[in-house]
Amino acid sequence: MPDATRQESAPPEDAAPVEDVAPPAESRFVDDPAAVLPVTPALPPGWTVARPDAGDPAVVERLTALLRDHEARGRGWPGSDEAAVLGEIGVPAERTRANVVVLDGRERIQAWGSVHDRAGGRMLLVHVVSHDLPTAEADACASVLVDWAVAQAAAVGSARGLDVQQIDTGAFAADERLHAWLAAADFAKVRTWWQMSRPAQDEDADLVTDPHSWERSGVRFRLVRRDGVGLPEESDLRAVHEILEDAFTDHFNSWAETFDEFLHRLREDPGHRWDHWWLAELVDRPGEPIPVGALVGTVSESQDGPDGSYVSYLGVLGTARGRGVAKGLLHSIVADAASRGRDRVGLEVDADSSTRAQEIYSALGWRLRYVTESWHRDVPIV
Incomplete structure (x- = not known):
């Protein structure tokens, strides 16, 4: 197994504050x-509604509980921690997110809604209601969260x-309670996603010669370059x-996102690390290397065991498909995870896509862990 400490030879991401990247415009939400x-x-x-106090x-x-x-209840085990919650309600998130909580008569939080101005035309909604509530009170909370989200979408x-x-x-595929609320509120189920995971074992560190940079068949796979203080070029x-x-232009529910929006959003992720971003370049042609593939990974931290890695984004330009670019990028993150002593690499795949990508991932060792769904509602702007 390669020396895991070499993965941390560059200064850590923690040394680079979010402000180093220009954020998007001021919040478009109603506070x-x-x-x-x-x-x-x-x-x-x-009962009342209020903004949650991140401090x-x-x-x-x-909210974490x-x-x-x-x-x-939705998939069989919890995964989020306080860092995930702060990623939704903390100060850095205020430019692109808004939050609301429902308080009962004793001022105890019983429901939580979070909206994210994700890209032009697309707003994400997190919808959480306590399972300890009687049906009537849970239904009331769900209705208020939807009403609030619709008003924020209009804004x-x-x-x-x-x-x-x-x-x-x-929504988790098994969360019938949430399905019923969404259907009653004019949301439609539009997509099914497989959440897959692959073990990372010691021998996987040898999948590539060096996850920092390696070549195969005229394609170089490397981490994004970083300067002396840890920031990438x-x-x-x-x-x-x-x-x-470019790679996601024709994919389901793809919305254009500016460079600043993209960078700011990904840096908000608690698992973000610059040394988990890879580029694939063609190096067998005259002139400068040609970037044709990219993988953005994150850390999946565990509270009671080894951490994992996660494939947040994987894209390959159409001009380079068939050259093993996607497979090489996946081998890079698996080898990197193994060399760090991590035990898994997760990813999400569109189960309804005609590309049948889940079969490709299955052939490379990924297995289904649970299923989620996307539900959409279009809000006309008056």
């Missing part, structure tokens, strides 16, 4: 929930000058962005 929900007749007497440890702890219980769509704003929310980051934008 005050009362401004978009002036009346909440669905809630029981004494209150009790609030973060409660709600989210982990939501995950455990974002108006600020962007759109005619229609999409709300995109995810802008030209490499722009190459990653351009490849992913």
Whole structure:
């Protein structure tokens, strides 16, 4: 097994603050929930809505507990931690996100909604309601979260000058309670996703000669270049962005995203590390290497075991398909994970795509862990 310490030879990502990357425009959301929900007749007497206070440890702890219980009931185990919650409600997220909580008569948080201005025309929604509530109260909370999200979609769509704003929310395939709420609120199930995982074992470190940089059949696979303080070269980051934008143009629900939006969003991820970004380049042609593939990985931290790696994005330009670019990038992140002592590499694949990509991943060792769904609602902008 290669020396895992060599993976950390460059300065850590923690040394690079988010402000080093220009953020997108100011928030397009309405900060005050009362401004978009002036009346909440669905809630029981004494119940209220408010913004969660990211600076209150009790609030973060409660939201983490709600989210982990939501995950455990939906797929069989929890995975999120306080860092994931702060990624939604913390100060850095305020430029692109808004949050609301529903408080019962004792001011205990019973539901949480989070919206993310993801890209022009697409707004993500996180929808979590306590499973300890009686049906009527849970239904009331769910209704308020949807009403709030629709109002926020109208605000974002108006600020962007759109005619229609999409709300995109995810659900575990087994979460029939959430399915019923979404269907009643005019959401439609539009896609199924396989969440897959592959073991990372000691021998996988030998899949490539060096996950930092290696070549095969005229293709070089390398990490994005970084300067002396750990920040990557802008030209490499722009190459990653351009490849992913081009590669995903014809994919389901793909929306254009500016370079600044892309970079700011990915750096908000608690698992973000610059030394998990790879480029694939053609080096068998005259002139400068030609970037044709990109993989953006993250760290999947565990509370009670080895960490894992995760493939957040993998894109290959059409002109380079058939040259083993995707396979080489996947081998790079698996070898990297093994050399770090991690035990798995996860990814998400579109199970409804005609490309049948899940079969390719299965052939490379990935196996299905659980299934999620995408539900959409289009909000007309008046």
